[in-house]
Amino acid sequence: xxxxxxxLAVATRADTHCPYCALQCGMSVDxxxxxxxxxxxxxxxxxxxxxxxxxGALLTSPHRLTTPLLRERRxxxxxxxxxDEALDFVATRLRALRARHGADSVGIFGGGGLTNExxxxxxxxxxxxxxxSQIDYNGRFCMSAAAAAGIKAFGADRGLPFPVTDLGxxxxxxxxxxxxxxxxxxxxxxxxAAEAAGGLIVVDPRRTPTAxxxxxHLQPAPGTDLALALGLLHIAVADGxxxxxxxxxxxxxxxxxxxxxASWWPERVEAVTGVAAADQRAAVRILGEARRAYxxxxxxxxxxxxxxxxxxxxxxxxxxxxxxxxxxSGFGCLTGQxxxxxxxxxxxxxDQLPGYxxxxxxxxxxxxxxxxxxxxxxxxxxxxxxYELLDALGTPxxxxxxxxxxxxxxxxxxxxxxxxxxxxxxxxxxxxxxxLSETSSSADVVFPVTQWAExxxxxxxxxxxxxxxxxxxxxxxxxxxDLALLQGxxxxxxxxxxxxxAEAETVFEELRRASAGxxxxxxxxxxxxxxAGEALxxxxxxxDHPGTPRMFLDGFGHPDRRARFxxxxxxxxxxxxxxxxxxxxxxxxxxxxxxxGAQTRLVPELNDAQPEAFVEVNPDTAERFGxxxxxxxxxxxxxxxxxxxxxxVPTIRLDTVFLxxxxxxxxxxxxxxxxxxDPTSRMPEFKVCAVRxxxx
Ligand code: SF4
Numbered sequence: 001x002x003x004x005x006x007x008l009a010v011a012t013r014a015d016t017h018c019p020y021c022a023l024q025c026g027m028s029v030d031x032x033x034x035x036x037x038x039x040x041x042x043x044x045x046x047x048x049x050x051x052x053x054x055x056g057a058l059l060t061s062p063h064r065l066t067t068p069l070l071r072e073r074r075x076x077x078x079x080x081x082x083x084d085e086a087l088d089f090v091a092t093r094l095r096a097l098r099a100r101h102g103a104d105s106v107g108i109f110g111g112g113g114l115t116n117e118x119x120x121x122x123x124x125x126x127x128x129x130x131x132x133s134q135i136d137y138n139g140r141f142c143m144s145a146a147a148a149a150g151i152k153a154f155g156a157d158r159g160l161p162f163p164v165t166d167l168g169x170x171x172x173x174x175x176x177x178x179x180x181x182x183x184x185x186x187x188x189x190x191x192x193a194a195e196a197a198g199g200l201i202v203v204d205p206r207r208t209p210t211a212x213x214x215x216x217h218l219q220p221a222p223g224t225d226l227a228l229a230l231g232l233l234h235i236a237v238a239d240g241x242x243x244x245x246x247x248x249x250x251x252x253x254x255x256x257x258x259x260x261x262a263s264w265w266p267e268r269v270e271a272v273t274g275v276a277a278a279d280q281r282a283a284v285r286i287l288g289e290a291r292r293a294y295x296x297x298x299x300x301x302x303x304x305x306x307x308x309x310x311x312x313x314x315x316x317x318x319x320x321x322x323x324x325x326x327x328x329s330g331f332g333c334l335t336g337q338x339x340x341x342x343x344x345x346x347x348x349x350x351d352q353l354p355g356y357x358x359x360x361x362x363x364x365x366x367x368x369x370x371x372x373x374x375x376x377x378x379x380x381x382x383x384x385x386x387y388e389l390l391d392a393l394g395t396p397x398x399x400x401x402x403x404x405x406x407x408x409x410x411x412x413x414x415x416x417x418x419x420x421x422x423x424x425x426x427x428x429x430x431x432x433x434x435x436l437s438e439t440s441s442s443a444d445v446v447f448p449v450t451q452w453a454e455x456x457x458x459x460x461x462x463x464x465x466x467x468x469x470x471x472x473x474x475x476x477x478x479x480x481x482d483l484a485l486l487q488g489x490x491x492x493x494x495x496x497x498x499x500x501x502a503e504a505e506t507v508f509e510e511l512r513r514a515s516a517g518x519x520x521x522x523x524x525x526x527x528x529x530x531x532a533g534e535a536l537x538x539x540x541x542x543x544d545h546p547g548t549p550r551m552f553l554d555g556f557g558h559p560d561r562r563a564r565f566x567x568x569x570x571x572x573x574x575x576x577x578x579x580x581x582x583x584x585x586x587x588x589x590x591x592x593x594x595x596x597g598a599q600t601r602l603v604p605e606l607n608d609a610q611p612e613a614f615v616e617v618n619p620d621t622a623e624r625f626g627x628x629x630x631x632x633x634x635x636x637x638x639x640x641x642x643x644x645x646x647x648x649v650p651t652i653r654l655d656t657v658f659l660x661x662x663x664x665x666x667x668x669x670x671x672x673x674x675x676x677x678d679p680t681s682r683m684p685e686f687k688v689c690a691v692r693x694x695x696x
């Protein structure tokens with residue numbers, strides 16, 4: 001149906017899902033795009049947070065990009081261009097760079113908010129149209145630690161291997177580094193039973209809004225969660241809560257882990273973490289005596305240079321209690337970005353091919369190359385991880401051009417000052433955006449693309465459920481989809497158009513075949529099944545398969561069907577405090593903003609509520625450093641400094657300050673964060689660095 005701007009493309013009122021986080025709340029959007037209401041859907045039951053209610057504002061925002069922008073040379077201003085001119089300009093430059101420096105001279109940076117179709121086609125575009133190994137995405141900064149730990153322990157990574165509604169039956173839930181009351185408020189309804197039963201435990205250095213609901217709040221020093229989890233495992237064994245029948249029947253490797261945990265008695269853990277021994281024992285007792293219990297981790301405990309080991313330590317504790325793979329109990333990681341789950345399954349990651357296949361697996365390469373109609377030997381191998389890719393930009397061996405989709409790395413990458421220098425050293429920076437983000441502001445070419453309600457595509461929520469977001473509104477004139485952009489570039493790089501379809505359903509049909517037989521098998525998911533409202537959690541290996549809402553009930557993903565304990569040691573943060581930098585800084589989110597804030601800072605209602613960066617400081621710490629509540633201060637680390645308004649909060653630890661990371665310019669929290677990387681996942685240490693406070 002042909003419609004004008006501001007009229008519905010499919011119906012008088014369209015059912016869709018929120019464009020922001022991985023809870024993917026069900027919502028309806030009305031004819032002008034600004035009328036949003038929650039609808040009954042299992043994850044939100046009609047509830048939305050403030051971001052969801054106001055999501056329509058961006059559809060009609062005056063900041064919306066509607067024409068490509070092009071900068072002829074560095075230092076020149078961005079000027080409007082037409083699509084053909086901008087596509088020709090980029091393709092010509094890419095061809096020249098590849099001819100001169102080779103295929104890896106072009107890099108791609110994707111995002112965890114992209115639909116499955118975009119993530120899939122982006123990976124294919126990199127490997128087939130460009131032949132580059134240099135592709136990674138911002139999910140590396142989000143879920144990579146949890147994903148790697150999940151694969152080690154369970155042989156598969158699905159954030160929640162059970163429906164989120166199962167949590168509603170639990171009488172005990174431990175949240176490690178998760179502030180869901182602020183980041184995804186409708187999620188709190190799933191914790192009500194545990195809260196009412198006195199079984200909600202929150203592990204966080206801050207007394208967050210979520211911790212306010214908890215029966216027990218454990219406040220470890222930043223970077224010591226691994227030691228805390230080792231200690232809880234120790235208590236589980238010492239106090240008789242270990243499930244030995246489960247250990248014998250469903251796991252391997254407990255003895256080696258116990259050899260380490262045996263020396264982490266509660267008083268030693270208290271000395272390292274600051275969590276009282278009595279509180280440690282209480283936490284284990286609550287979980288050990290619960291009928292149905294869960295342990296859930298999120299970024300607070302994962303975004304560390306020892307993030308994989310830390311999550312492994314939580315899983316070890318959880319396995320000792322016998323929770324994973326048991327109906328009504330379990331372990332899970334709370335995915336953050338809207339398609340943080342699907343975005344890590346279909347090939348925009350440096351080491352990955354669709355279906356959660358490994359790019360260095362010959363059988364995987366042969367299968368995917370067969371679907372793509374290319375020689376397996378033509379596919380590049382693994383590339384650099386996200387921060388390593390950014391760090392290499394413009395260097396003799398690194399990419400000379402970068403194409404960015406769905407990410408605002410100038411604000412969201414760690415050590416952001418250095419990343420900005422690397423971006424500035426490129427021969428060509430290209431972005432696809434719907435508003436002029438901080439990254440797009442410095443690009444050579446910006447393509448204006450559609451957003452959620454203006455395009456078709458699938459998302460995979462935090463519970464592994466594949467959702468269809470159907471186009472509800474026509475896009476403004478001059479705007480195209482990311483898929484059409486990729487097709488336009490691919491054709492100019494000599495590819496047949498049919499190899500890079502611009503229709504989402506056609507891309508998904510190919511994704512189904514490419515993922516068939518993989519860990520994340522979508523071959524049985526179809527748009528028609530999703531349109532009919534089927535709840536399909538992957539794997540779905542056939543069109544007559546009902547999906548897999550609960551993984552691991554019959555066995556884990558390893559060949560022996562057992563979960564593996566992974567021995568891990570506590571080493572502490574990568575950077576220690578000293579006389580010059582005597583405080584720990586940790587970063588996180590506020591309810592009104594999403595990720596780098598590029599979108600939510602443009603929504604007046606959200607920006608009015610949280611217009612600027614702040615630093616939470618204990619009043620005694622503020623006095624010690626001569627900073628005052630309500631005044632501006634500078635937070636200085638070994639890499640840079642950030643300006644933020646002081647908020648004195650008596651419940652935060654004396655040795656810790658907290659900053660949100662949504663703000664640009666001199667208020668970028670990532671100017672101070674530490675890019676020390678996890679050896680396995682390559683996750684940067686966003687959540688702890690050494691700083692001092694200076695009055696501004
Ligand atoms: Fe729901 Fe998340 Fe959207 Fe808020 S941001 S409405 S919690 S999906």
